Amino acid sequence: MIRTPLRPLARILRARARGENPDEIEAENRRLRHEAIQDKARRRAEGRLVLMSACFVLAFGTVGVRMGALASSDPSEPRSQVLSAQILSQRADITDRRGRVLATNLLTHSLYAHPHQMVDPVRAATGLARIFPDLDQARLTRDFTGGRKFMWIKRKISPEQMQAVHDIGEPGLLFGPREMRVYPNGHVASHILGGSGFGAEGVSSAEVLGVAGVEKAFDNWLRDPSHDGAPLALSIDLTVQTAMEEVLSSGMKIMNAKGAAGILMEVATGEVVAMASLPDFDPNDRPRPLLKGDPSDSPLFNRAVQGQYELGSTFKIFPVAQALDLKLINPNSGINSSSPMKIGKYLIHDFHNYGKQLSATDVIVKSSNVGTVRIAQMLGVERQRDFLQKLGLFQPTPVEMVEAPTGQPLVPSRWPAVTAATVAFGHGLAASPLHLAAAYATIANGGRRVTPTLIHGRKRPQGEQVLSPRAAEMAVGMLRQVVTRGTAKQAEVEGYEIAGKTGTADKPRPSGGYYKNKVVATFASVFPASDPAYVLIVTLDEPSVSTAGGGESRTAGMTAVPVAAEIVRRLAPLVGLKARTDEKLPTVAARFQPRVEPAPADGIKLVSNK
Template sequence: MTRIPLRPLARILSAREKGENPDAIERENIRLRHEAMRDRARLRAEGRLLILGAAFVAAFVTVGAQMGLLAATEPVEPQATGMGAAIVAQRADITDRQGRILATNLVTHSLYAQPPLMVDPIRAAEELALIFPDLDAARLKKDFTSKRKFLWVKKKISPEQMQLVHEIGDPGLLFGPREMRLYPNGAIAAHILGGASFGREGVRSAEVVGTAGVEKTFDGWLRDPANGGAPLQLSLDLTIQSTVEDVLYGGMKLMNAKGATAILMDVKTGEIVAMASLPDFDPNTRPAPLTKGDPSDSPLFNRAVQGVYELGSTFKIFAVAQALDLGLVRPETMVETKGPMFWGKFKIRDFHNYGPQLSVTDVIVKSSNIGTAHIAQLIGGVRQQEFLQKLGMFDPTTVELVEAPGAKPLRPAKWPEITTLTVSYGHGVAASPLHLAAAYASLANGGTRITPTLLRRDKAETGPRLISEATSTQIRDMLRQVVVRGTASFGEVPGYAVAGKTGTADKPKRTGGGYYKDKVIATFASVFPAHDPKYVLVVSLDEPVETSGTEPRRTAGWTAVPVAAEIIRRAAPLLGLRPEVEPLADAAVTLVRN
């Protein structure tokens, strides 16, 4: 730094010449130097104060921003670092064939307590018991005042309940975020979806695992992050499913039935468009399974898949289809129906006396046990078993439900001729309504076997051929006649050419053997439209009784058939089927003038 002399020589000499005091020059220079030093010191001080002020402002801004962030985020407990595997809570959605949500996830909270942190455990227990009526206040008081360090209070709570717990204000009541499985449509398709529950649980998350239905079958797929969150798309149509359940519920109540089931299936692809079982349940609050009594009394019991029943006269079409395909009979072949028919000590009767003979077509139309038994004799037991095996009537269905493998049809250990006769009209072999629906679809679609599925398929998968196309056409014509002039006359739906077969089977007793005299399983297996089959519908009622007349009526023609007709009447337009005039059997151009 350059220093200016306090007594510059030039100025001293000049001052002496003028008679001025040289000391005044030194005092002036000292004053100026001190003023410059003061100004520099003030500038340094002001700079330091500015920097210090900026630092204080930055610190306060940082602290304020952090406090705002903490106030806006969820309060959490500090988590200890461990080597355990992380809980994967995310689970893919389940949708219907149109992409509508059937099952999804909902962010909710759990409520837990840390008694050592609680200020007033007695009051907290009493307040919690008011918010959650299912909690026992006495038990909570005991737990809160014990030496326990941690306990769950509620695994799932609503936002409203969370706010009420907040208002208690006890620091020992804490919340943990988690996802729960939500079924927005309630009980619709409950038996298909099944339900989900929590597996491994932590304070901050819980593992959602399937417990039944497709949730259990596809549990690994739904939890696999490799799928990128893609939904599981089912073959169900939510609108059709809701319609089927509404009509089936009304029909079950109208017919005083204990239970009911309905299956609507595409005859070409095997896609199940709707499948209902009543009584049902809400998968959001899945009930506990029964521990005693009849399993079918539980709302968890899926009658369409798990219900294995003797399905009565709906089996008759199998015997006739096989005999036609083997060339043993033709539709117009006359068959003996004079009754009763004796086989050893056994006696086979018809519901009505149909005279000495009926054509094969009328055996189906009138539903003659005796006529069907005579046709079965022509086929023989070995060939009968082979055909039923090909139809899938001896094995569990492969539908994508965890309950399906356990629903194996019941068949006799031995197969004498009397079994051949009784099985031909549906007694002696027990199968599920889903087995029946798949078999009818296989016979009506041109004769190729289909496999029922709950997954959407873009194209049909052609299975092995069971009967010829000509036989399939003859079968459809016979089933159509059952509705036009036979036991299923209440099944007619104008414009949709319904074809089908009724079946009324006595219900076996659970203990002691034998059958009930006044309890039946009434079933109607239908196909529509008959001339160009698109869908098969099976409706089955457990212990129905139609009481509009002077005497109670239990046969399928009076109970299951009207319910199926109403389902078709409502569902067919929703399926995109336009009502049309049924083509004449012998439509042709006739020359009337030359």
């Protein structure tokens, strides 16, 4: 900016020429300059005032609009977008197939301390030890009087305990709100649910994480807020599950068994309606896992899924069903049952001498090892292995539990003739009761592969057809006769047409060989036989029951079968099955009454694997 001079030369000269005073010109210019400076300063101040006023109007207008919007909206809990939101998010409930709660959340509090804020640390330690007997008073005193600034005392406490701590009156004892996982049914379905624990935690919140079972398998789903709190619906029925556990527990005690497992599965869907493993635990107070010894000694061990057992004669229906499917035999075909049978340097015996020949049906009814091996030899090793693999007996079950992969069946690496023979009657291949349930469900489902699941109502693709419907129907007919006139007569429950197979297998020693007086007794069954709807597996670990003659029996027919019969009596009405009392209705067994046909000269029809 060009400033006007205070004493312009031209004006000064003219003023002197006219006899005027030049200083007046300077004074006038100085006054005009001051006035210009004042006007500029005033305009700048006015502009700032206008800008500030506009800012205040805009700010207060925004606050007013926001307050009006909040006042007219429905109240809701604000959701934080910061990292701590992951800790604050609620875990979804778990329900049974009817919507009844199996696992939910409960608001509780944690207890922590700021020792440096305590008025009387010794008195606080004494009061806490009185409220919580598991706390060490001497150690609390040392911690409170040391140099610590923060320490956890209890991750979760009850309202009564919170009030008692509050009554101590110590300002250094503080509470933090948090959610805890609650299992309102206690021990019921404990192995299925698994349990939970705390992950990332702060003084005012904690992250709940699944540690086992479906809680762990569906951990991400249960914590995902996008599901809007929708519960995870399992396939189990709480009433049926409770009844199974009650009967199984009583049966385990009566049969003096070390442990027990039971599975009830829908044939058509593979949905597990009930699955129990005993001994069990309370997921509200989950015990610590064993670090030494046999894992099955721990109540955390799930015998139904993780147990790897040689399931004995329950396997005999598999080679027989396959031979029926291939039309190598029919239910009335004569099979050489001369015992003992020699394979290489090994002899295979039957429990009783059944004579020189049995029908194929009676091989199953009387549970003939020799007859089963004869039929298995008709199949050949490769076809036998291929069929067992299609039944899912070589891979872990895909059931939705983190323990499922640990239930990998123990399959022989080599299959010489003697291995093929022993596997045919359930020795040399160890699988879980859930594997057996799925395999029997496949037979009961008209030969179409069934995959077990713990999720209710989920649509899944149809399984592979591994048996013809006709062969599957004949196999079920044979199993029905095991109950009506075979080794499982005690399984007969009037009106429910139970079909099944017993299996008693010696327990292997960890060091090799087998125990002489320890067995795993299993009864695998389907019902009703004329229209199979459910599969029931009952397994007892090391059962032993006194007989009428003063002896002792460990066979499945005397131990697992009576327990299974009582389970059917209790559970069948609960799942909506009505007992059929009309004796005129034909049963599946009636269509396959034994009529022995002549056997080949050696009782074996050798078939190539092609």
